[in-house]
Amino acid sequence: MDITGKTRVLGIIGWPVAHSLSPLMQNAALEAMGLDWIYVPFAVRPEDLTSAVAGLRTLGVAGFNVTIPHKTAIIPLIDRITPEARLMGAVNTVKREGDELVGYNTDGEGFIRSLAEDLGFVPAGRRILVLGAGGAARAAVASLAREGAATVMIANRSVARGEELVAAFRGVFGGTQFAAMPLDIPLINAEVQNFDLLVNTTSVGMGETAFGGLDISRMNPAASVYDMVYAPWETPLLAEASRAGRRCANGIGMLVAQGECALAIWTGMEPPPGVMRRRVLAALKR
Numbered sequence: 001m002d003i004t005g006k007t008r009v010l011g012i013i014g015w016p017v018a019h020s021l022s023p024l025m026q027n028a029a030l031e032a033m034g035l036d037w038i039y040v041p042f043a044v045r046p047e048d049l050t051s052a053v054a055g056l057r058t059l060g061v062a063g064f065n066v067t068i069p070h071k072t073a074i075i076p077l078i079d080r081i082t083p084e085a086r087l088m089g090a091v092n093t094v095k096r097e098g099d100e101l102v103g104y105n106t107d108g109e110g111f112i113r114s115l116a117e118d119l120g121f122v123p124a125g126r127r128i129l130v131l132g133a134g135g136a137a138r139a140a141v142a143s144l145a146r147e148g149a150a151t152v153m154i155a156n157r158s159v160a161r162g163e164e165l166v167a168a169f170r171g172v173f174g175g176t177q178f179a180a181m182p183l184d185i186p187l188i189n190a191e192v193q194n195f196d197l198l199v200n201t202t203s204v205g206m207g208e209t210a211f212g213g214l215d216i217s218r219m220n221p222a223a224s225v226y227d228m229v230y231a232p233w234e235t236p237l238l239a240e241a242s243r244a245g246r247r248c249a250n251g252i253g254m255l256v257a258q259g260e261c262a263l264a265i266w267t268g269m270e271p272p273p274g275v276m277r278r279r280v281l282a283a284l285k286r
Helices: 022-032 046-059 083-088 107-119 135-146 159-170 185-194 236-243 252-267 275-283
Strands: 008-014 037-043 063-066 093-097 100-104 127-131 151-156 177-182 197-200 224-227 247-250
Touching: 008 022, 008 046, 022 037, 022 252, 022 275, 046 100, 063 252, 083 100, 083 107, 083 135, 093 252, 107 135, 107 224, 107 247, 107 252, 127 135, 127 185, 135 151, 135 159, 151 159, 159 177, 177 185, 224 236, 236 247, 247 252, 252 275
Parallel strands: 008 037, 008 063, 127 151, 127 197, 151 177, 197 224, 224 247
Antiparallel strands: 063 093, 093 100
16 A cells, blocks of 8 residues: 555554554554545544644644543543444544534444344344443444333343433334343343343453343343453353354454444445455454
């Protein structure tokens, strides 16, 4: 790839950001599309976010992704955000539109696409149990309700946090029944048969962590399990789902799909199907 004075710049800001797979997959797609663009990582400490965004604005970057821990903190630093981003309460994609920096959120759409592509799951009319009540859960819950889920149950260690999400969305999505419960394994085991999909939005599964005692075999045989964690590739939750014979997928499809959505926002062009996923899988030796 030749970088010239005409090359347009995209990037990702986060702390840390060196581990991100986004530069690999985005640059693979840009090359496949024949565009004179480049995507680079920017490591931005939380205390430097304001000056970093001002610098990106001044330098004229075409757009950038936003990852942990900046997805909420960036909102007051840009000019406006889309209704989708406002609903999610977070921004993961910023595009320069004229003199403005506009915030988008593609996490929800990426999640829904991954459910369809990796599990063949369509949320409309379905009953879903979401583990966690953080930013990833908010994106999942909002997108599931937007797609017509019948019931979304939020299980979180702090029930009050789950109830905050219920209160935030109940008046927005009248067709979905929301509820919150403790993230207590015996309680979940007693209820899990009532759901068509279980989604883990927490960090449990990374390292040596696991949902000890969670019995996926109690789920309906046609039910599915989705774990947003993708490192390790097979989390303890997914291993349990596989042993129980349930369809399951990790979060790599969501990572790829949200990136495809972001690139389409920046360029106005859909990236070639499969290019980003193949590059990510190659990097992960899958």
